[in-house]
Amino acid sequence: MKSDKVIEIDHLSYDYPDGTPALRDIDLVVHRNESVAILGPNGAGKSTLLYHLNGTLRGDGNVTILGLPVEKKNLKEIRRKVGLVFQSPEDQLFCPTVFDDVAFGPLNMGLDEKKVRQRVEKALEMTGLKGFEGRSAHHLSEGEKKRVALATVLAMDSEILALDEPSDNLDPAGSRILIERIRLIPQTKVIVTHHLPVAVDLCERAVLLRGGRKVEDLPTRDLLRDRELLEQFGFDPDLAEWMYHRKKG
């Protein structure tokens, strides 16, 4: 099952336009149907790394998605394969209605109208938003907006989902609903977060970044037991201990 590599990142470095280093020498391989959490403090380069997955940002080094190098000529194909959900749903949702937003990706892929409607319906069902088609994004709650943002990408039926801080800004209930919905998605997932519980709930593997460098790459289960590493990253080791036992039990 885990034989084929869907994401290969090789010696990736990136500087912000003003010269500040953002990523340094990152290597990462993600296999099909894996869920990987990218953890780290603010400014560690988590989101920057995520934006490299579909060529939104391009640094030095090689990024290969499903065998295709991220280059200008492949961008169209790669954006079809990698669904990127931005941190702020206000950026992700730019159409007048929920339907238009969810249909935007599939329509750009050149699907016919019947197919598009099916995709939209399915994506809204998967995110628990049936009946929201005609609503405007500004009339939704933050949690609903986040789910619509997820639906916009699910409708594209991408093989890889890249989520930037999915539980950010949500109340506990909204966050739980969203996490449950994400868990049901079978695709390969790369999830940027600074919440340990989100990482533990959704991913079997954690990649820790700090100062643009990869510090550690280990199963989340092992991370929960590594008190020293947890302390280093500011996570609460006792909470981790509790999560470890809950996960085991």
Place this chain on the structure above:
Amino acid sequence: MRHAFLDHHSSTESPIHQLDARAKIIVFFTFILIAVSLPPTSFLLFALLALALIGIALLANLPLGHLAKKVLIILPFLFVVAISIPFMKRDGVGGGYNLGIGGLSVSQSGLWILWNVIIKSSLGVFSIILLSSTTSFPQLVKGMEGLGSPRIFTILASFMYRYSFILIDEMQRMKRARDSRCFGGRWFWQSKVIGHMVGTLFLRSFHRGERVYLAMLSRGYQGTMPGVTTGRFGAGEVLFLSLSAIFIFLRIYLG
């Protein structure tokens, strides 16, 4: 924060709300054109138009009082533009009415002009308010597009609709942040703060624009906005459109 001031009531359920936006746009715009083109003396047609509009409002389950209040927004414009006309306009011999106060007199032709402005603008504004109260903004934009409005305009309108609310929210947040740290002060100090706020708002919008564009690219945007055809013309739409036909007929043979 919630805003619905642009298309208040547009999510009510009624036979009128369900009609295709294109039919509604055509009918209400014919109403406006007919009202504007009528001579001020065709009371019968004005009355018929008003009745038709009230009928539509009732069918659409809209509170008439609320609509009437909205029509009142034309008052300031009327006051500024038209209220002085009866006093300024000079009639031919024997046409005016002397008010007997300080030599003030009202001219008959001036009164006709005032009546003309009042009735036409009220009917016009009433039509527009009915249209926006029975059609949500996204539907309206789609309807305009269906009627052949250039796509670039409708796309701009939809972006404006989507992001104006976010801008207003952002502005309000900044205002609150200012008010909680600002304890009065002289106006030029205030004006400096307002200048900063406008600048910040511009920068934030600019950056948001960049991020939105990236989000669009991520979902395969290639320079043209895709769209699906929506709405259809059924018996209801045809029936509603017949209102246009009837009034055009009346305008030609009665007006």
